[in-house]
Amino acid sequence: MRNTKQKELILTIINQSYSHPTAIEIYKECRKEISNISLGTVYRNLNLLVDQLQIKRIKMPNNVDRYDKMENRHIHFICTVCNKIIDLEDLKEHPTMINENKVFDYEMNFKGICKNCLEKE
Amino acid sequence: MRNTKQKELILTIINQSYSHPTAIEIYKECRKEISNISLGTVYRNLNLLVDQLQIKRIKMPNNVDRYDKMENRHIHFICTVCNKIIDLEDLKEHPTMINENKVFDYEMNFKGICKNCLEKE
DNA sequence: TTATTAGTAGTAATCATTACTATTAAGGAG
DNA sequence: CTCCTTAATAGTAATGATTACTACTAATAA
Numbered sequence: 470m471r472n473t474k475q476k477e478l479i480l481t482i483i484n485q486s487y488s489h490p491t492a493i494e495i496y497k498e499c500r501k502e503i504s505n506i507s508l509g510t511v512y513r514n515l516n517l518l519v520d521q522l523q524i525k526r527i528k529m530p531n532n533v534d535r536y537d538k539m540e541n542r543h544i545h546f547i548c549t550v551c552n553k554i555i556d557l558e559d560l561k562e563h564p565t566m567i568n569e570n571k572v573f574d575y576e577m578n579f580k581g582i583c584k585n586c587l588e589k590e
Numbered sequence: 591m592r593n594t595k596q597k598e599l600i601l602t603i604i605n606q607s608y609s610h611p612t613a614i615e616i617y618k619e620c621r622k623e624i625s626n627i628s629l630g631t632v633y634r635n636l637n638l639l640v641d642q643l644q645i646k647r648i649k650m651p652n653n654v655d656r657y658d659k660m661e662n663r664h665i666h667f668i669c670t671v672c673n674k675i676i677d678l679e680d681l682k683e684h685p686t687m688i689n690e691n692k693v694f695d696y697e698m699n700f701k702g703i704c705k706n707c708l709e710k711e
Numbered sequence: 712t713t714a715t716t717a718g719t720a721g722t723a724a725t726c727a728t729t730a731c732t733a734t735t736a737a738g739g740a741g
Numbered sequence: 742c743t744c745c746t747t748a749a750t751a752g753t754a755a756t757g758a759t760t761a762c763t764a765c766t767a768a769t770a771a
Contacts, residue, residue: 471717471768492758507720512759514718528649532728533758546691557688567678569705570667577698584690592737592748613727628751633728635749653759654727 478502479514483524489535489554522574527554530580543576548583555583599623600635604645610656610675643695648675651701664697669704676704 482498496511515536518524527535546555564572603619617632636657639645648656667676685693
């Protein structure tokens with residue numbers, strides 16, 4: 470596996486972001502640095518980085534995946550009104566086996582209405 | 591909102607299934623009863639039933655949503671080798687508020703390699 | 712410096728899901 | 742029970758996120 474400036478840029482953008490960006494948003498951000506980067510390159514590297522557990526993919530209700538840095542953040546609150554993602558505290562210990570199934574990763578998503586949207590109602 | 595045989599059939603199929611079927615699989619099963627049911631009807635009713643919290647949608651890594659009955663099953667183990675979904679025990683108590691955000695629903699997904707696939711390696 | 716080949720840019724294709732429209736049928740009023 | 746209103750459906754077209762493909766480029770190792 471080779472190190473390319475495209476791959477490094479994509480990882481840097483995700484690691485410096487707090488907004489859980491989509492592939493298209495990452496692509497647009499990339500184009501500020503590499504004006505002719507290809508959308509296919511962004512998708513290929515996102516899949517690669519997810520497989521290598523370097524970033525996290527968040528499946529959204531509208532089927533547009535979002536991406537997040539791999540920190541202590543596996544638990545999200547997803548507002549069904551404004552689609553905002555709020556990071557929640559992570560578990561203290563990460564499970565490695567459940568009922569003889571080997572666990573590599575986990576995610577927990579709560580869905581509802583966030584504080585801001587509740588106040589607007 | 592009207593009761594139609596199409597809607598009732600879709601809900602019955604999901605409630606009687608243990609396989610977390612996709613929309614296409616539900617559509618094929620429906621066609622055994624209603625030979626000219628439309629795929630759009632299946633999708634529309636699946637969205638409706640999810641919104642009404644009568645069934646659950648499971649977001650899969652390959653972007654093909656699966657559907658599950660609404661029981662005490664919000665926690666799944668998803669095998670990244672065979673794509674099987676294993677139901678796990680649910681939480682004893684369901685959260686209703688987190689940090690002033692109102693919680694309607696939650697899902698927890700563990701990802702890894704299931705017992706069967708581990709034994710094959 | 713050069714050779715190998717993994718990675719990229721650009722574009723076309725895929726396919727799950729949604730949108731659209733004429734038609735059908737659920738269910739309430741009479 | 743019959744008629745009306747209109748929500749829901751069947752059938753089809755459109756959408757759009759993601760993947761596939763191919764000629765070209767550049768990262769690494771000899």
